[in-house]
Amino acid sequence: MSSNDGRRPPVMADVAQLAGVSHQTVSRVLNDHPNVRGETRDRVLAAIDNLGYRRNLAARALVTRHSRTLGVVSFDTTLYGPASTLYGIEQAARAAGYFVSIVSLKTLTAELVVEAVEFLSDQGVDGIVVVAPQRSAASALAGLRSHVPVVAVEGGQAGEAPAVSVDQADGARQVVEHLLGLGHETVWHVAGPTDWLEAEGRLDGWRKALTAAGRPVPEPLVGDWSPRSGYDAGRRLAEVPGLTAVFVANDQMALGLLRAFTVLGIRVPEQISVAGFDDIPEAEFFNPPLTTVRQDFGEVGRRSIEILLRRVESGADLGYEQSVVPARLVIRDSSGPAARAKQS
Amino acid sequence: MSSNDGRRPPVMADVAQLAGVSHQTVSRVLNDHPNVRGETRDRVLAAIDNLGYRRNLAARALVTRHSRTLGVVSFDTTLYGPASTLYGIEQAARAAGYFVSIVSLKTLTAELVVEAVEFLSDQGVDGIVVVAPQRSAASALAGLRSHVPVVAVEGGQAGEAPAVSVDQADGARQVVEHLLGLGHETVWHVAGPTDWLEAEGRLDGWRKALTAAGRPVPEPLVGDWSPRSGYDAGRRLAEVPGLTAVFVANDQMALGLLRAFTVLGIRVPEQISVAGFDDIPEAEFFNPPLTTVRQDFGEVGRRSIEILLRRVESGADLGYEQSVVPARLVIRDSSGPAARAKQS
DNA sequence: GGGGGTAGTGTTAGCGCTAACAATTGCGTC
DNA sequence: GACGCAATTGTTAGCGCTAACACTACCCCC
Numbered sequence: 001m002s003s004n005d006g007r008r009p010p011v012m013a014d015v016a017q018l019a020g021v022s023h024q025t026v027s028r029v030l031n032d033h034p035n036v037r038g039e040t041r042d043r044v045l046a047a048i049d050n051l052g053y054r055r056n057l058a059a060r061a062l063v064t065r066h067s068r069t070l071g072v073v074s075f076d077t078t079l080y081g082p083a084s085t086l087y088g089i090e091q092a093a094r095a096a097g098y099f100v101s102i103v104s105l106k107t108l109t110a111e112l113v114v115e116a117v118e119f120l121s122d123q124g125v126d127g128i129v130v131v132a133p134q135r136s137a138a139s140a141l142a143g144l145r146s147h148v149p150v151v152a153v154e155g156g157q158a159g160e161a162p163a164v165s166v167d168q169a170d171g172a173r174q175v176v177e178h179l180l181g182l183g184h185e186t187v188w189h190v191a192g193p194t195d196w197l198e199a200e201g202r203l204d205g206w207r208k209a210l211t212a213a214g215r216p217v218p219e220p221l222v223g224d225w226s227p228r229s230g231y232d233a234g235r236r237l238a239e240v241p242g243l244t245a246v247f248v249a250n251d252q253m254a255l256g257l258l259r260a261f262t263v264l265g266i267r268v269p270e271q272i273s274v275a276g277f278d279d280i281p282e283a284e285f286f287n288p289p290l291t292t293v294r295q296d297f298g299e300v301g302r303r304s305i306e307i308l309l310r311r312v313e314s315g316a317d318l319g320y321e322q323s324v325v326p327a328r329l330v331i332r333d334s335s336g337p338a339a340r341a342k343q344s
Numbered sequence: 345m346s347s348n349d350g351r352r353p354p355v356m357a358d359v360a361q362l363a364g365v366s367h368q369t370v371s372r373v374l375n376d377h378p379n380v381r382g383e384t385r386d387r388v389l390a391a392i393d394n395l396g397y398r399r400n401l402a403a404r405a406l407v408t409r410h411s412r413t414l415g416v417v418s419f420d421t422t423l424y425g426p427a428s429t430l431y432g433i434e435q436a437a438r439a440a441g442y443f444v445s446i447v448s449l450k451t452l453t454a455e456l457v458v459e460a461v462e463f464l465s466d467q468g469v470d471g472i473v474v475v476a477p478q479r480s481a482a483s484a485l486a487g488l489r490s491h492v493p494v495v496a497v498e499g500g501q502a503g504e505a506p507a508v509s510v511d512q513a514d515g516a517r518q519v520v521e522h523l524l525g526l527g528h529e530t531v532w533h534v535a536g537p538t539d540w541l542e543a544e545g546r547l548d549g550w551r552k553a554l555t556a557a558g559r560p561v562p563e564p565l566v567g568d569w570s571p572r573s574g575y576d577a578g579r580r581l582a583e584v585p586g587l588t589a590v591f592v593a594n595d596q597m598a599l600g601l602l603r604a605f606t607v608l609g610i611r612v613p614e615q616i617s618v619a620g621f622d623d624i625p626e627a628e629f630f631n632p633p634l635t636t637v638r639q640d641f642g643e644v645g646r647r648s649i650e651i652l653l654r655r656v657e658s659g660a661d662l663g664y665e666q667s668v669v670p671a672r673l674v675i676r677d678s679s680g681p682a683a684r685a686k687q688s
Numbered sequence: 689g690g691g692g693g694t695a696g697t698g699t700t701a702g703c704g705c706t707a708a709c710a711a712t713t714g715c716g717t718c
Numbered sequence: 719g720a721c722g723c724a725a726t727t728g729t730t731a732g733c734g735c736t737a738a739c740a741c742t743a744c745c746c747c748c
Contacts, residue, residue: 059704403734
C-alpha cells in the first residue's frame, strides 16, 4: 500500500502521505516556518519519527545553493599547531551545524593551495578556512578569486582575505622581557624557516624587544622547526662565548637544543636559559621543563569560523578584517637568573 | 545572446549551447563515456574551458546517490596518533578522488560515536572510517546499522565492522625481547588506559612475551597516555627494588617517566632501561633518545581507505575482514645492557 | 540490397527538495 | 452580509545533473 515498500529510505513524500499533508508542509515543518498549525506540525513530526525520515541534503543543497559544508585547507595536520587549529575549527563549525571537509597539504606552494581551494569549491563548500602560515601560501590567497568567502589563519597580510592569527610578536616580546628581567645581557634566537609568517613574527618581536631595551641583537640562527635543526643550532650556540639565554622559535627545536646542551654537558638553566614557543603538551616534561609561550589554538579556530560564517550568512564581501589572539608566556624551569659573566 | 548573461556560474546547458551539442553529450564527455566522437569531445572540452565550467556536484550526487565524500570519525585529532592516521586517510582518500569530511570527538562514548556517524550519514557520505581505539567506541560500531559501509581503525573486534590496526602486541613483544636480550631479568610495564584497545594489545604482548621467556610478570602500572601520568609512574617505579627495565605504553608517558628519573637522579640507561611506543618525532631527541616502536600510520590510513572504497564501489557488504599493519622496533640510547644486580 | 548491428547523438523523465504562487479557510469590519 | 485580510495548506515549477531510451547514420554481411 505504502509508496515505500522497497528498501529505499523514505522521502518527503512518504512522510507527507503518512501525515496526510502535502510534501511542502513537511518541508515547512523541517525548516521551522512560522505558519504551520501546531497540530499539523505534531502530526508531521510523528510521521518523520515513525518512518525514520532524514532529509536528503544533496537535494536541499541543489535548490538552496548552500551545502552547509565548510572547507579547510591546512598544512601538515600531523604537527601540533595545525592539528590543534584544525580541531578548534572543526569544533566551532560543527557547533554551528556545519560539516567540515579537509584538505591537508604536505607542502604549501601557491599552486597547491589554489588547487586545494578549487577542489573544495567543486564540492560546493559555503566557505573556506586556509591555514596558510607560509608567505607563499598567503600570497596565493591574494590572487585567488574564489566564489565563496575565504578566511586565512596565520596568513594575514593586509589587503587579502580576512585573517585570524596569534600575536606572535607579542609572545616573543614577553619571552625576551622575561629573560632580560632575569638579568641576561641579551637573548639569542633560533628562528623558524624564513618563509613562515609565524617565524617572522617571532623574529620581529624578539628583535624589537631587544632593541627597545637597548641590548645588542645577535645574529639569529635559522632552523626548520624540527628537533634535529634545534639540535644543530644547540651545538653551534654552545660555542658562543658569553651566551646565557636562547629563545627558540618552537618547542620541538627547543627540545633538540636541550638535547645538544645535555650531550655537551651544559646545564640549563644554570649556565644557559632556554625558552620555546607553542607550549606543546610535552614541554612541561622536558629536561628541564620548558619556559614557553602558549597559543590558544581553540580560540583561533573559533574566531576564524565566526568570521567565516558571518560572511557566508550575509552573502556579502565584508572586506578585510583582522583578529589577533593574544599569546601567553608560561614560565617553567628552563629559564633562570643569568649566570655570572663567564669568559670562554 | 548567451543564456548566461548573469553572474551565475555556467551550467551544462551553457556548455552544450556553446559547443553546439546537447547537454547529455557534455555529460558524456565529463563522465568519459566511450561513444563520443573525438572531434565532438574536443569541441565540448574547449567550451568547458572557455566558460570555466565546473559541474555541480550536488546535482550529480542527487541523481547518482553518491557524493564522493567519505566521513571520518576520530578521537581528539590533536594527539599524534589520531592526527597521523587522519592524515594518512585524507591523503589516500583524496588520491582516490574523494572528499573527506571529519568529526573529531573529545570523548569517545558509544553515544557520541553513533551521533557522529549519523551526522555524517545525513551529509550523504559514501562511507565512513571510524578511528575507535576505545572499547566503548568499538562496541558502538557493533550495534550500528548504517546504510553506508563503515571501517574501523584500531577498533577491530571480530564480528563487527572490518578493521585495520597496527600489530600492537607484536610491537610490545619486540620491545620485551629486545630488553631481555640485553640481559634484563624482566621488564616492567606502564600501560595505557584500560578501555583502550591499543593499551590492551600492548599489555597482552608484553605479558605473553615475558611468559614465553619464562620470566616473572610484574604488576603493570596504569597511566592515561599523558606525560604527567608517566611522571607519576616513574616516581613509583623508582622505589621498586631490582627494577632494571621499563616498557612504557606510549612515548609521551615515557617522556614523563624519564623526567621523573632525572629528577630522582636515576640514570637511563645505565641504571634503568626505558622503551616507549609510537615513535613521535620528538622521541629521537629525548634525554636520552628513546627506544620505541614505530607505527606506520600512513599505511593504516591507506589500507582503511582501500577496504572502504572496495565496499563503497562494489555496493556489497563484504563481511568482516581484518588488516594488520606491522610495527617496528626502533632502538636508541634509552635501552642498554642490564645493570649488575643491585640490591636496594 | 535489405537485415542487423553499432557508433554517435538527442530527447525525455526524473533524483528530492524548496520557492513562488494559488487556493482555502476563518475572522473581524462596516 | 459582503469585503478584506491573515493564517494555513496545496500546487506547480524548477535546481543541474544522469539514466534510459529513441533516433539517425553508416557499415558489414550474405
